Amino acid sequence: MRLGMAIAVVLIAFGGLAFRVGRLHLGDNSALRDSLAKTRRVEQQILVGRGRILDRRGSILAMDLTVYRLNADPQMILRDGLVEAYAALFSRKFGMDRALLETRLRQPERRQVYLASEISEDDRQRVLDLKLKHVWLEPVSARNYPQRNLASHVVGFSNAEGVGSAGVEQALDEFLRGVPGMRVSQQDGRRREMLDRRVLEIPAQAGADVHLTIDMNLQAMAEAALDQAVQQHRPLGAWALVQDVRTGEVLAMASRPDFDLNAYGRTPPERMRNAVTGCVYEPGSTFKIGVIAAALNEGIVQPETVFDCENGLWMYRGRPLRDFHPYGRLSLADVLKKSSNIGAAKTALLLGDARLERYLRDFGVGRAAGIELPGEEAGIFRARAHWDTLASTRIAMGHSVSLTTLQMLGILSAIGNHGFLMRPMIVRRVVDAKGRVLHEASPTVVSRPIREDTARLMCALLARVTEEGGTGRRAAIPGYRVAGKTGTAVKPGIGGYDERRNIASFIGVIPADDPTLAIAVVVDEPQPEHTGGVVAAPIFRQIAQEAVRYLNIPPTGTVQPIDPGDGADAAADDEEEAGHADRAAL
Incomplete structure (x- = not known):
């Protein structure tokens, strides 16, 4: 009896097992198969490296390394x-x-x-x-x-996730990052791919290379000059811009303080600001070039037109306007050479508000220049409807208007380029991994504010600024004529302008007779000297002198520079330059 029951139990067990096996083989097991397939299925994203960033001569500024x-x-x-x-x-x-x-x-x-x-x-x-x-x-x-710190504000960086987060890395991220691929397959119990079970593979597209207009050697020259200036003048910051006058290509863009791109995570945000495109300031006397060029283009003044500069103090609509160094009667040519605020203000009044605004907007004032970098500021230039009766006289001397250095140099570059304002370029071309050109930059004319004859006349007048008796004589270079303008802008403070805080600048084109390069230098709150002619002009000279030699730009003249160490004469020069600090008792 017991044996029979045991046999029956065994038979039932084997019968159940046989039934289960049969069901597994012959029944509908789609859910089970789906579950098993999901367990084995593996989807893998095929990552791809970012493209390189190179200077105009092919030197590598950014690249991916395998670690x-x-x-x-x-x-x-x-x-x-x-x-x-x-x-x-x-x-x-x-x-x-x-x-x-x-x-x-x-x-x-x-x-x-x-x-x-x-x-x-x-x-x-x-x-x-x-x-x-x-x-x-x-x-x-x-x-x-x-290159670590070199051109750090231009190149920028990509973060730990491979996303461009500053500079060209951010602006051209779409080209640089490429397109990841996808692989769908199955794996065995040891997590190894079963190659015969691969069902999908989409190849990755490598990131494209970005070729910049920057020349690494010119960039190094500009940065070295700024480093010396920072050591000598102890400013809050300093920056420089070198541009091809004819094409708008940026050859060097340097800013201090800078940072190590390989250690961006340990860098304070304030060191990452590109001051050339992101710092907006009242330019001071450099801005006079746009006002005087407009008046000459309209034919309402000539270089020999004489202005009464009121011996340094002019009351206009009940408010004083001063030239720190008193002048009597000056020709328009000498108003520019001596940097008279009163002469520039009277020129603006002759031009009239409507024409003044139109010309300045044609020069690009009040709008972003459109360079291929993130964070570019447009500046501040109020519409004429919001001007008061003093506005034009203050705008004429570079107050009540704010620009970036990129915009300010754009005005001078237009003058050096026969009146054509070019859009600034930092990217030359973008080339994919197969050598196909995805983007090719070409010079673009934005506007033509002045005629060619006016532009040539302005270059001749601005060349006098760097000659003996001009405020920019420390920018003179042996064998070359330099056309330029100094600026010394008092910075706004609480309740008005703070005479203790200045921005010193110099902008220039070289050679003056047929400009090739435009260079701007700005120094923020230099100490103890604070004027554009004393602080910024020598930095310009250092950069320009090395640049013309490096680029094989032939000499055009025999102008000799003034030696800043000429004893009593140098002291007199300092006093005269200090007299041209842009000051308005508002």
Whole structure:
């Protein structure tokens, strides 16, 4: 009886098993198969490196490097009892934090953790030589900036996620980052791909290379000159811009303070500001060039037109306007050479508000220049409807209007380019991994504020500024005529202008007879000297002198510079230049 019951139980069990096996093979098991397929299915994004950033001669400013991430399998390391041994080993051989390593390895639910995000090639080989179980190396891309600080505000950086976050890296991120690919396949129980089960593969598209208009050698020259100026004058900041007059190409754009692109994460935000495009300031006397060029173009004045400069104090509509150094009667040519505020103000009145506003807007005042960099400011230039009766006299001397250095140099570049205002360019072309040109920049005319004859006349008048008796004589270069203008703007403070805080600047084109280069130098709150002629003009001279030699620009004249160390004469020059500080008793 008992034997029969036992046999019956066994038969029932085997019968149930047979039924289950039959059901598995012959029944509808779509849900089970779907579950198994999902377990084995793996979707992998195929990452791709960013394109390079290069200067105009092909020197690399930004690139991806292959580095290695050290990974481990905590579940298997815990199973084999290797946590303490591995933590001690990596701590001893690679200087890693032992406690942190043990914490990461004691995660039994994890099959992958990284122990080091980037290791050197030497450390990579040492790891391979150890032949450790459950530890492997994964190649990853890391952004590298071989020039470090050079052109840091132009190049910018991409963040840890590979997203462009400043400079060209941000502005051209769409081209640089490329397009990731996709792979859909299945893996076995050991997480290895089963190649015969791969169902989809979309190749990645590598990021494109961006070629800039910047010349790394000119950039280094400009930055070296700024470094010397910062050491000598102890300013809050200093910046310089070098531009091709005819095309609008930016050849150098430097700003101090700067930062190391490879250490951007440890850099205070204020050091990352590109002052050339992002600092808006009242330009002071450099702005007079646009007003006088407009008046000459309209034919309402001539170089020999005489203005009464009121011996340095002019009461207009009940408010005083001063030239610190008193002048009597000056021709328009000498108003520009001596930088008379009163002469410039009277010129603006002859021009009239409507024409003054129209010309300045044609010169690009009040709108962003359109360079391919993020964060460019448009400046501040109120519509004529909001001007008071004093506005034009203050605008004429570079007050009540604010610009960036890029905009201010654009005005002078237009004068040097026969009256054509060009859109500034920082990108020459974009080329993909297959050599196809995706974008090719070409010179673009924005407007033509003045005629060619007016532009030539202005260059001749501005060349007098750098000659003996002019405020910009320290910018003179042996063998070349330099056309330029100094500026010394008092900065606004609480309740008015603060005479103790100044922005010193110089803008110039060289050679004056047929300009090739336009260069701007700005120094923010230099000490103890504070005028454009004393502080900024010598920096211009240093940059320009090296640039014309480097670019093989032939000499055009025999103008000799003034030696700043000429004893009593130099002191007299300082006094005269200081007299031209842009001051308005408002």
